Amino acid sequence: MKYSIGIDLGTTNSVVSYVELGGDDAQSVQDEPVTGLLEIAQLTSAGNVEKKKQLPSFLYLPHESEITEAETVLPWGTQTSKITGVLARELGAKTPIRLVSSAKSWLSHGGVDRKSNFLPLNSPEDVSTVSPLQASIDYLAHLKSAWNNEFPEDSFDEQEVIITIPASFDPAARDLTAEAARAIGVRHLTLLEEPQAAVYSWVKSMGDNWRDQVSVGDVILVVDIGGGTTDLSLVAVTEDEGNLILNRIAVGDHILLGGDNMDLALAYQVRAKLAKEGKNLQPWQVQALTHGCRSAKEKMLIDTTLEAVPLVVPSRGSKLLGATLRSELTRAEVEQTLVNGFFPEATIDEHPVEKPRAALTQIGLPYAQDAGITRHIAGFLSKQAGAADSLGFDSQDEFIKPAAILFNGGTLKAPVLANRLLSIVNGWLAEAGADNARLLDGADLDLAVAKGAAYFGFVKKGGGVRIRGGLASAYYIGVESSMPAVPGMEAPVEALCLAPFGMEEGTEAEVSDLEFGLIVGQPVRFKFFGSTVRRDDVSGTLLDFWSPEELEELPEIQANLTADNRKEGEVVPVRLAAKVTEIGTLMVEAISRDDDQRWQVEFDVRD
Numbered sequence: 314m315k316y317s318i319g320i321d322l323g324t325t326n327s328v329v330s331y332v333e334l335g336g337d338d339a340q341s342v343q344d345e346p347v348t349g350l351l352e353i354a355q356l357t358s359a360g361n362v363e364k365k366k367q368l369p370s371f372l373y374l375p376h377e378s379e380i381t382e383a384e385t386v387l388p389w390g391t392q393t394s395k396i397t398g399v400l401a402r403e404l405g406a407k408t409p410i411r412l413v414s415s416a417k418s419w420l421s422h423g424g425v426d427r428k429s430n431f432l433p434l435n436s437p438e439d440v441s442t443v444s445p446l447q448a449s450i451d452y453l454a455h456l457k458s459a460w461n462n463e464f465p466e467d468s469f470d471e472q473e474v475i476i477t478i479p480a481s482f483d484p485a486a487r488d489l490t491a492e493a494a495r496a497i498g499v500r501h502l503t504l505l506e507e508p509q510a511a512v513y514s515w516v517k518s519m520g521d522n523w524r525d526q527v528s529v530g531d532v533i534l535v536v537d538i539g540g541g542t543t544d545l546s547l548v549a550v551t552e553d554e555g556n557l558i559l560n561r562i563a564v565g566d567h568i569l570l571g572g573d574n575m576d577l578a579l580a581y582q583v584r585a586k587l588a589k590e591g592k593n594l595q596p597w598q599v600q601a602l603t604h605g606c607r608s609a610k611e612k613m614l615i616d617t618t619l620e621a622v623p624l625v626v627p628s629r630g631s632k633l634l635g636a637t638l639r640s641e642l643t644r645a646e647v648e649q650t651l652v653n654g655f656f657p658e659a660t661i662d663e664h665p666v667e668k669p670r671a672a673l674t675q676i677g678l679p680y681a682q683d684a685g686i687t688r689h690i691a692g693f694l695s696k697q698a699g700a701a702d703s704l705g706f707d708s709q710d711e712f713i714k715p716a717a718i719l720f721n722g723g724t725l726k727a728p729v730l731a732n733r734l735l736s737i738v739n740g741w742l743a744e745a746g747a748d749n750a751r752l753l754d755g756a757d758l759d760l761a762v763a764k765g766a767a768y769f770g771f772v773k774k775g776g777g778v779r780i781r782g783g784l785a786s787a788y789y790i791g792v793e794s795s796m797p798a799v800p801g802m803e804a805p806v807e808a809l810c811l812a813p814f815g816m817e818e819g820t821e822a823e824v825s826d827l828e829f830g831l832i833v834g835q836p837v838r839f840k841f842f843g844s845t846v847r848r849d850d851v852s853g854t855l856l857d858f859w860s861p862e863e864l865e866e867l868p869e870i871q872a873n874l875t876a877d878n879r880k881e882g883e884v885v886p887v888r889l890a891a892k893v894t895e896i897g898t899l900m901v902e903a904i905s906r907d908d909d910q911r912w913q914v915e916f917d918v919r920d
Contacts, residue, residue, distance in 0.1 A: 317331065318767060320763060322453065326369055328368075359385075362386070366760065374411045374441050410433060419432065426444075446489055470500055476503075477762050479506070481567035511761050512719060514764045533550070536718065536720055538724040546565070547713065548561050549700075549701050557778070559778060562701055577603050583602060598628070606624070613644055626639070652733055659737065665688050687737050699846075720734075722758055783815035787813050807857050809825075810854040814848045817893065829886075835881055846863055872914060
């Protein structure tokens with residue numbers, strides 16, 4: 314393996330960075346690695362190919378007569394049935410019913426079959442569809458082809474590949490990401506949490522100076538606001554034999570709240586403006602307008618001299634040009650909508666508001682009900698007040714108080730948003746009598762995750778500083794209690810800790826000496842739970858009671874375990890073991906007491 318390839322497989326954009334690993338001798342590991350960013354060849358208009366730093370994570374499914382083969386030629390082939398990148402985004406803005414977006418968010422949605430073809434959502438029958446898994450495979454396949462085109466002597470399949478995922482991804486979403494990578498031929502795969510990748514990028518950009526910006530006892534709050542999610546993590550700074558050590562001590566819940574929500578908010582604001590002019594939009598036009606607002610927002614975040622960006626809303630019919638609606642999005646509208654709507658003034662005691670939901674709802678992504686990112690951060694810091702206790706830090710009763718903040722994600726490139734968020738957090742600290750948190754900067758917020766992922770490959774080989782982490786949650790399996798039947802009451806379920814918080818990748822543990830009955834030869838259900846706050850439980854801890862804030866039920870697994878020489882439905886006495894694979898997925902093993910036969914259950918999507 315000559316290179317470590319870091320891939321930020323983003324909701325809105327994907328990025329590829331690389332680090333040259335050098336040889337196997339110790340000296341080559343100690344040297345500063347050669348790094349680079351892959352310029353990704355992609356279609357930017359029909360018949361036109363350009364190289365860009367980012368590949369927009371969009372997949373367009375054109376009508377067979379919409380675009381010709383000659384107009385979709387890439388250096389390695391053609392894209393006729395599926396188009397990825399800039400051209401996909403542009404075509405989808407005009408015809409959103411053929412556009413696949415937010416595939417990464419769907420990949421983490423446990424309420425749907427993520428291997429089923431249903432994207433674009435609610436598309437007409439004449440539009441072909443793909444699964445969230447397949448869309449992820451298509452993005453990775455494009456990145457692989459772009460790499461092989463630039464590095465024909467160093468095959469993508471032979472390199473160390475690190476793909477980043479949200480820290481809050483559950484085991485099923487992690488496993489699906491790994492499955493997508495395996496589908497394109499990746500042989501040497503590591504999954505890395507995005508906030509950790511951002512920290513690695515910051516360490517790399519600072520060089521040896523990173524040690525001058527943090528001290529033993531500091532807690533770093535990592536705020537990653539991407540296209541589809543807000544990801545929160547805490548990293549503590551400790552010491553080992555005089556050397557500073559970074560420890561990831563907490564991650565937040567999976568919050569579907571990010572740039573997509575902001576684009577939609579801007580679209581509704583423009584729609585209201587058009588409505589005042591007597592111009593009412595149809596739902597499909599609002600979808601197209603949302604894509605236009607995304608482009609306008611990104612332009613204004615990049616170019617601070619732009620005060621307004623024109624918008625064109627497409628129409629259908631013979632009088633296309635005459636019916637096309639025009640408007641604009643101003644900088645004042647963008648900043649007011651994003652600042653007041655997504656970064657409201659809040660106290661540390663104001664947490665996300667959960668509103669009663671309608672009995673019937675359309676199938677869709679489980680977006681956060683509260684758009685106030687500042688309230689989500691307040692809730693996270695309060696929930697994780699004891700996150701650093703095990704490291705010997707002073708107990709922080711009300712909320713954990715970060716000494717430093719690291720931003721990531723394109724949204725926070727806007728100074729008005731970054732300054733607002735920093736000001737609110739420092740207001741909480743001031744009220745608690747703590748020092749202001751200092752901002753750790755120096756990294757490109759769009760590219761940091763991919764760069765940090767590539768650098769992690771160098772760290773794995775023995776260079777640089779490694780962040781200690783392990784599992785971001787403790788995981789439990791449901792054990793049904795044995796009790797007499799009671800009308801209208803299900804048997805109580807206890808939660809057995811399989812893998813404690815922080816369990817390292819590549820390790821395994823005997824859960825306990827307790828024996829359980831495993832039903833074989835018949836369809837069965839496995840219940841699983843996760844917790845980001847129960848840090849003291851060890852493998853084998855059995856809970857008969859917990860509060861809703863402590864454990865979250867994960868998607869159940871349906872299975873039919875082989876009976877082999879046993880009767881169908883036989884209850885086999887077993888003990889349990891758990892293993893965390895090298896890529897961070899969890900495997901449960903049931904071992905027969907009588908003959909050591911083993912049954913394996915992996916976190917996967919439901920059938």
